[in-house]
Amino acid sequence: MDDTEITRRLAKWSVDVTHDAIPAEVRTEGVRTFVNWLGCAVGGARHETVDRALETVQMFSGPRRAQVLGRLERLDELHAALINGISSHVLDYDDTHLKTIIHPAGPVASAILAVSESRNISGRDFLTALVVGIEVECRIGNSVYPDHYDRGWHITGTTGVFGAAAATGRLLGLDHQQMTWALGIAATQSSGLREMFGTMCKSFHPGRAAQNGAMAAFLAKAGFDSSERAIEAPRGFANVLSTRQDYAEITEGLGTRWEAALNSYKPFACGIVIHPTIDGCQQIRAQLGPKVEAIRSVELSTHPLVLELTGKTEPRTGLEGKFSVYHAAAIALLRGDGTPSAFTDEAVRDPAVVALRDRVKATSNSAIDEDAVDIVVTLQDGERIELSVAHAIGSLERPLSDAAIGEKFFQQSAQVIGEQPARDLLAKAWDVEQAGDIGSIALATAATP
Amino acid sequence: MDDTEITRRLAKWSVDVTHDAIPAEVRTEGVRTFVNWLGCAVGGARHETVDRALETVQMFSGPRRAQVLGRLERLDELHAALINGISSHVLDYDDTHLKTIIHPAGPVASAILAVSESRNISGRDFLTALVVGIEVECRIGNSVYPDHYDRGWHITGTTGVFGAAAATGRLLGLDHQQMTWALGIAATQSSGLREMFGTMCKSFHPGRAAQNGAMAAFLAKAGFDSSERAIEAPRGFANVLSTRQDYAEITEGLGTRWEAALNSYKPFACGIVIHPTIDGCQQIRAQLGPKVEAIRSVELSTHPLVLELTGKTEPRTGLEGKFSVYHAAAIALLRGDGTPSAFTDEAVRDPAVVALRDRVKATSNSAIDEDAVDIVVTLQDGERIELSVAHAIGSLERPLSDAAIGEKFFQQSAQVIGEQPARDLLAKAWDVEQAGDIGSIALATAATP
Secondary structure: OOOOOHHHHHHHHHHHOOHHHOOHHHHHHHHHHHHHHHHHHHHOOOOHHHHHHHHHHHOOOOOOOEEOOOOOOEEOHHHHHHHHHHHHHOOOOOEEEOOOOEOOHHHHHHHHHHHHOOOOOOHHHHHHHHHHHHHHHHHHHHHHOOHHHHHOEOHHHHHHHHHHHHHHHHHHOOOHHHHHHHHHHHHOOOOOEHHHOOOOHHHHHHHHHHHHHHHHHHHHHOOOOOOOOOOOOOOOHHHHHOOOOOOHHHHOOOOOOOHHHHEEEOOOOOOHHHHHHHHHHHHHHHHHHHHHHHEEEEEEEEOHHHHHHHEOOOOOOHHHHOOEHHHHHHHHHHHOOOOHHHHOHHHHHOHHHHHHHOOEEEEEOOOOOOOOEEEEEEEOOOOEEEEEEOOOOOOOOOOOOHHHHHHHHHHHHHHHHOHHHHHHHHHHHHOHHHOOOOHHHHHHOOOOO | OOOOOHHHHHHHHHHHOOHHHOOHHHHHHHHHHHHHHHHHHHHOOOOHHHHHHHHHHHOOOOOOOEEOOOOOOEEOHHHHHHHHHHHHHOOOOOEEEOOOOEOOHHHHHHHHHHHHOOOOOOHHHHHHHHHHHHHHHHHHHHHHOOHHHHHOEOHHHHHHHHHHHHHHHHHHOOOHHHHHHHHHHHHOOOOOEHHHOOOOHHHHHHHHHHHHHHHHHHHHHOOOOOOOOOOOOOOOHHHHHOOOOOOHHHHOOOOOOOHHHHEEEOOOOOOHHHHHHHHHHHHHHHHHHHHHHHEEEEEEEEOHHHHHHHEOOOOOOHHHHOOEHHHHHHHHHHHOOOOHHHHOHHHHHOHHHHHHHOOEEEEEOOOOOOOOEEEEEEEOOOOEEEEEEOOOOOOOOOOOOHHHHHHHHHHHHHHHHOHHHHHHHHHHHHOHHHOOOOHHHHHHOOOOO
16 A cells, blocks of 8 residues: 555545535435434533533633534634533443444534534535545544554544544635645644543543644644644654554545445443443343343343443442443343433432442453343343344444434433424434524524523 | 552642742752743744744634733733744754753743733742643653654653643642642643654644643643543553653652753754754864865764754755754854754755755764764865764753853844843843742733834
């Protein structure tokens, strides 16, 4: 593989690709991505993490041209990108590019919706930028995954900054040279450690990626230069942040093979690796009926990543609960829940949940796929229920329907902005490509006092 | 070495250390660091890199509580930290912690001067925060250098963000827990690629480190949490960004052995590795007198890092000239210059300089120390001048005197703000520890229209 001009070629493509050149099915997935992201951003808007970040940035906001989604506050574009990126990821309920575990929409959509509001951007141009940004982000992710992730980088942050830069750069009308710089300025801000999982900094990563990527595009527009080989140079992003570099993943099939079409949407508000467990436990709950009270033990046989990422045996907070396959199994069995209400402090501390959680055992089995699980539930009377999930709900094999995405949107957002506004917003979101001015959608998320 | 609680212990020390506990000679070095940094920030204030960054951030500035040094504009604290960090480093004329090649003041001083202005901070508290921030930054650098730098990280950016966070955190009165979070939020933003050397992004790194570190402290103050083991955890800063981790460098001798006392100040406006060459060539020029016009060839025997970092044979711009040991030797011989005027586009393109530059040969010799060089100059008539520099001027063995730091300050800043304001500012800067309100120094840098 020719490893020259990778950054330039990606920049050129990002500038040149047109709306019409994006296949209809890719655009449709872009719309689903947008709807899912918007619901998550509104749904997460009242989280304590958002409150604390917002309290901080209020002190520094410039002209308030952009809406904080699902709230009343407005901020300058860059700070709005940060906060909306945080709120869209804070419930761990957003979207996933399964090949890389990137959550693609947060960094990209948060950047460009905030930037669009005061610039009279059509829904059509917005959606094109969204798809391009996600394509850039996921292709860069593909080129370094899994080594980059294994080393400890939160890949949503590290690659999201490129996606945000490319998408914002399109809206600002960057030329090839400026877009190359924008990707370079993005590269040199690439950051985010997996060590932060379970803390407020996890959702800070897509927020900061949105903010920093947008800033990169604005700087490039002003002629602020950077290396023009920021991705592939010996001391560029891929070599410094990863031991694997496969540049063909970035440049081959650009415009014909679409990573943006491979997005998936979480049915459950936690790390994707626990989804098969929740799916299976919900199915077992349906089988058991009232006998769910009589569970003696639960045995999970899972992909090794499950315990690596979500092996917390005694979560103390709702946030920590997202990193406990034990809690996830217990709450799915006892309440049938995998939505944000399953991962509150209350849910994690509920004595009945704790009692069942302590009877859940999980073992790693490298023969089990990432989106699969084997579950054995034993009742007090010795009855055993065995169940295998081959592909969790929400995977590419069992994608969420539009109706399920809409229901997920409504459930989350109605709690924050009220039922009728949530319904209206959902309709607008599905029609994003036809919007004359995308800013009207941002405004429609404003919570009523 | 016990590798637990590294982040916590560093945070605790950063909060607890008092002004009186800092030895007088360390505080004196802190004052020299401040004077040198302030002169560089004012001296670099009109650079095109600063213009472009400022044009961008003007759009997003919040309440304008902080001065852009050496200019008329004011910005919110975080954006001022960014711009002042850029201007202080853009001429490659600032300071160097020689053990790590960190340029310590930029990220730290830029953050805390901007934050101090509206908070009525005394010079005494300011200087304490400066010394603490530099100590944190350099100790973290020591723990991962050289592997971290060799991998391609611009260590001034990656460690500067910690220094800025710790120093800002002191001024905000963070408690132990909050300071631990601040260091964590800093860790997860740590970034900056050496690939950017020779572009505007190089000085962006200390600027962004200042801005991001300050932001980390404000977030922590608002209760935004992070990992509490951000430096030493298996997926923390040191393991993810380096193959070497020596945590004793961070925690041992805190408060007794002071890295902040080991700062050095550049006599020449370029990467420190070329300094021995400029020093030697200036000495040869003094010996040769008019015969400098009759040089046939120049041979340099240098430490291997010199050609690795500054091996550009045909620099096209002033900025590229800083990465050309050939240009540096030629301009030092022909004009005796190593100040910013030696690294302008004009200087790099001067036909006489180019002609001599093309007759400079450099070879790597691993037996030569980093602050040494062997030079042989041969004249047209065959006369040879040989000269060895054991320790370049500006090294710890031959430190710049206070008078030389003052002269450097005046030369740079008088061109930007005028001679009398520069003289007045210099006097204020030397008296920093006695300042009732450090903000008055920032205001005194404002260029007259």
